[in-house]
Amino acid sequence: MVSIKDIARMAGVSVSTVSRVLNDRTCVSADKRAKILEAIKQTGYVPNRAARDMVSKHSSTVGIVMPGTFNMFQRQLFSTIEHHLEQFGYHTSFYFASSDLDGERACLNRLKADRLDGIIILHEIELPEIQQYLQEYKIPTVLATFERSGWKATSIHISxxxxxxxxxxxxxxxxxxxxxxxxxxxxxxxxxxxxxxxxxxxxxxxxxxxxxxxxxxxxxxxxxxxxxxxxxxxxxxxxxxxxxxxxxxxxxxxxxxxxxxxxxxxxxxxxxxxxxxxxxxxxxxxxxxxPMVEMGQTAVALLHSLITSKNRFPLSISLPFTFIERESTAQLR
Amino acid sequence: MVSIKDIARMAGVSVSTVSRVLNDRTCVSADKRAKILEAIKQTGYVPNRAARDMVSKHSSTVGIVMPGTFNMFQRQLFSTIEHHLEQFGYHTSFYFASSDLDGERACLNRLKADRLDGIIILHEIELPEIQQYLQEYKIPTVLATFERSGWKATSIHISxxxxxxxxxxxxxxxxxxxxxxxxxxxxxxxxxxxxxxxxxxxxxxxxxxxxxxxxxxxxxxxxxxxxxxxxxxxxxxxxxxxxxxxxxxxxxxxxxxxxxxxxxxxxxxxxxxxxxxxxxxxxxxxxxxxPMVEMGQTAVALLHSLITSKNRFPLSISLPFTFIERESTAQLR
DNA sequence: CTGAAAGCGCTTACAG
DNA sequence: CTGAAAGCGCTTACAG
Incomplete structure (x- = not known):
């Protein structure tokens, strides 16, 4: 698999320079940049994410914790969240927290191993260690569709x-x-x-x-x-x-x-x-x-501002619900 | 965040030894192993996945490519696949291939960056580069619910x-x-x-x-x-x-x-x-x-055998379907 | 059984 | 603007 060294060699520059254009840094002369871009295009090179994550100490990915079996509402919410996350350039990892404690423990270990940038939780968790871990390492967290007293995380829900x-x-x-x-x-x-x-x-x-x-x-x-x-x-x-x-x-x-x-x-x-x-x-x-779409959107926007430190305060946001009358209800006869 | 070095220091051993117990190697004396385990337990240490992935050249994760908006059948299939994957110890990443070509190109780049161990595709892809990439780097692939002539990948479907x-x-x-x-x-x-x-x-x-x-x-x-x-x-x-x-x-x-x-x-x-x-x-x-459950199970089992090289031949598996008569059909009057 | 060393593919100061 | 060097946190031969 082609690496940054290959690109550097092909373009006749150092890896530092390649890294610079990879990361959109400005200080690169136009001709070197062009050569590097050309090499990247020819080889179809894409930087190794693991290496990148390791040195940069973060993964550009946010985790979504979901119940093992999700219902349609959760599925739809998940879809909108995923799409918005992608728009912000995050990768997303999936964490099924099966309902038992062992499942949650496994989930915690994966969470730790993955060095997430942030996490959106769609599913109430029992295991206190998860909350502890998230708080101790100040991992940006948003709780979607519920809130939890004693957990000062940003939460978005309806009444x-x-x-x-x-x-x-x-x-x-x-x-x-x-x-x-x-x-x-x-x-x-x-x-x-x-x-x-x-x-x-x-x-x-x-x-x-x-x-x-x-x-x-x-x-x-x-x-x-x-x-x-x-x-x-x-x-x-x-x-x-x-x-x-x-x-x-x-x-x-x-x-x-x-x-x-x-x-x-x-x-x-x-x-x-x-x-x-x-x-x-x-x-x-x-x-x-x-308000599913709005919930998903807001959850992502809030998480992003938490991650980029634009906002560090946990918010508890209550969105309006709507009553929809259709055909399954009628006047008592 | 605690690293392997911290554990080594705490247990009074070298990082190599810690790595050995982390990876279940045998050659470690009982007392050192105990000390290391103790340190791990105390600190809640979990190895950094990015570092691990980088050196080991693989990610222990399989990707699932899905359509941007998946229907209920796909959702249920996805759930069973995910569960089975977890049982085999794989992480799973999600790739939404939106229907347009740009979406697929983005998907390809993520695929490359992530150095997947394998991939399950639930969604027919247009972009030829994706197939090319998977084949060129011999990335174990299974096509679920469809097959594609000209793509010699393991496929599992019904007639x-x-x-x-x-x-x-x-x-x-x-x-x-x-x-x-x-x-x-x-x-x-x-x-x-x-x-x-x-x-x-x-x-x-x-x-x-x-x-x-x-x-x-x-x-x-x-x-x-x-x-x-x-x-x-x-x-x-x-x-x-x-x-x-x-x-x-x-x-x-x-x-x-x-x-x-x-x-x-x-x-x-x-x-x-x-x-x-x-x-x-x-x-x-x-x-x-x-046969959703069987499809999901088989897809995962096959992918696993592809990854572990137990089997390198692409298979085309046709599973039996069942006709289920319920109430929405009746004799013509 | 165990440790020192090299190396994985990147990024990031640090000089120049 | 550019490169050499160090280092991220691991694993894996290689000696011993």
Whole structure:
């Protein structure tokens, strides 16, 4: 593989000079620069990243920590982040943090080995060592879609609780009183969305009924389907469902159909996230939209300013969500 | 950041010895090994990957080339590949090859800079230089989900044409004669699936009618929806639709519903891929399943054997597909 | 079993 | 503007 020495030899200059043009330094005479560029073009030379990273003490790459199995919302968010990162000239590495602690430990080791310029975390981490490491070495970090008390990192998110409250309030306004909740135990957003649900009930002077809540094990359609089955198997009836994820809501709708319950005629359903599918399902899903593109963009912009030291203060940014009414909700009959 | 020298000093040995235990070499006395391990544990030391990569001339990472916007099938395939790669101890880097040539050129440069151990390509590439580069430097490569004549790389795929033929044959068997086709122009699989469609018609002695085929611009629900609109706008009627992608089929179903056409009563629909959603849609989608998990597994296993030189011959592996009948297809009335 | 030394492919002061 | 030299953090023969 051709190295900087080969280019230097071909252009009849020293490696220092080649390095200068490689790094866009100014102090190089026009003719030498031309010769060097010519040699690079002929050989198709590209500097060895490992060597570069080693001496420059950084990698120009930012890591993205994601859950082992990501849902569609996360996938879409990941895509926009990746694209923006590329625009800023960063490489990006992928870190799957599987949910168990061993997985996270492995993730930490890779993080250390890779000497990341920065890191975007899309997935709440249990292992305290990761946070410690990131803080100790002052590695620019942004938490996307969540924040963590006690972790003074830049965070970008929506007001989960308020969004959930908005969703449930809409159901209330439509006359629903028996509103089921499909939540989950993993990560912190289910708790916040649950709080919004409870608050909404409270401010409508409705009593909280725990037989109306089911917890999905996985935040996908399968999970939503199972949770709905469970709800149906209990004696308490309901006329509306708030699922903390669109995929959960879609799974729930599938199971409702299997029980000959019509959405929205018999049961209204609201989701959360506004994934692409939400506007193509039957019926189309009423949901809360997270500002995905803006979130991704802001996460990258903030990380970049952290890396280039334009800004060293951790920010907690709350972006606005939007309530989107479609076909899966209706007035209580 | 702590380096190998620090560990050597702490343990009272030379860096060579530390390197030995780092790399699981045997020839180290038990007490020195213990001291070194202790120092590593105390400091949380992890070797610098860039330095390691530089001297060892390889990166222990395999690249995955993906389209800029990947669909659900690709996302699921990517996940399984990633997991298997991790199991083999590889890091993985992500390369988005945006569809334009400039994007691919950027991709090539990153590929070169990164000195990859191997590469898995999920996305057909236009730029001949990429293939040239991979071949010239003998970089282990596996093509997943497609093969390319003239590129002697290991490839793993299904028989696209036969699968499409199976799908259309099913429609034929149900009595359908006016079968619409929703295809696309990008990449080679649409052409192969189209060939299957045509063959099926031919062997049923049906004349091919080009007013029955529409091309989607993007392989997502939006694209399927638009293609169906176009089909509907033409004067030719049809009783069945074969869409070359589940997402296309789902989009088409949405549009059919918007026109008060019932699936499968009025129109039968078949998709392709068997994404998770296919078993949760209304109605559930009849489709062709690609053996995703097996594909991902095999791709990784093959790449690993290529890298470790256990096997240097390019293989072209055709995996079996499965036809899955669900609710979106029915006998012609 | 162990250490000193060379070298991987770069960048970055330091002289000139 | 330019080159010689040192050094980044490792690994790998080579001696012993």
């Amino acid at each position: 989960e609780e308020e969004a959930a409250l908005t969703a449930v309030n809409h159901l209330l306004k439509l006359g629903h009183r028996k509103i089921a909740f499909i939540g989950g135990m993993k990560y912190s957003f289910p708790g916040q969305r649950f709080a919004g649900y409870k608050n909404a009930l409270e401010s409508a002077s409705l009593e909280y009924d725990e037989t109306l809540v089911a917890y999905a094990e996985t935040y996908n359609m399968e999970g939503g389907s199972k949770a709905l089955e469970e709800l149906l198997s209990r004696s308490t009836s309901f006329t509306a469902v708030f699922a903390i994820t669109d995929e959960l809501a879609l799974g729930a709708m599938r199971t409702l159909a299997d029980h000959d319950l019509k959405v929205p005629e018999d049961v209204s359903v609201i989701g959360f996230d506004n994934i692409e599918l939400a506007s193509f399902s039957m019926p189309r899903l009423t949901t809360i939209a997270q | 696209e044409e036969e699968a499409a033929l199976t799908a259309v044959n099913h429609l034929l068997k149900l009595g359908h004669r006016k079968i619409a086709f929703i295809g696309g122009m990008k990449y080679s699989f649409p052409g192969q699936r189209f060939a299957g469609y045509k063959n099926a018609l031919e062997s049923a002695s049906l004349e091919y009618d080009e007013t029955l085929v529409a091309y989607a611009e993007t392989y997502n629900m939006e694209g399927g929806s638009k293609a169906l609109e176009e089909l509907l706008s033409r004067s030719t009627s049809f009783t069945a639709v074969f869409a070359i992608t589940d997402e296309l089929a789902l989009g088409a179903m949405r549009t059919l519903a918007d026109h008060d056409l019932k699936v499968p009563e009025d129109v039968s629909v078949i998709g392709f891929d068997n994404i998770e959603l296919a078993s949760f849609s209304m109605p559930r989608l009849t489709t062709i399943a690609q």
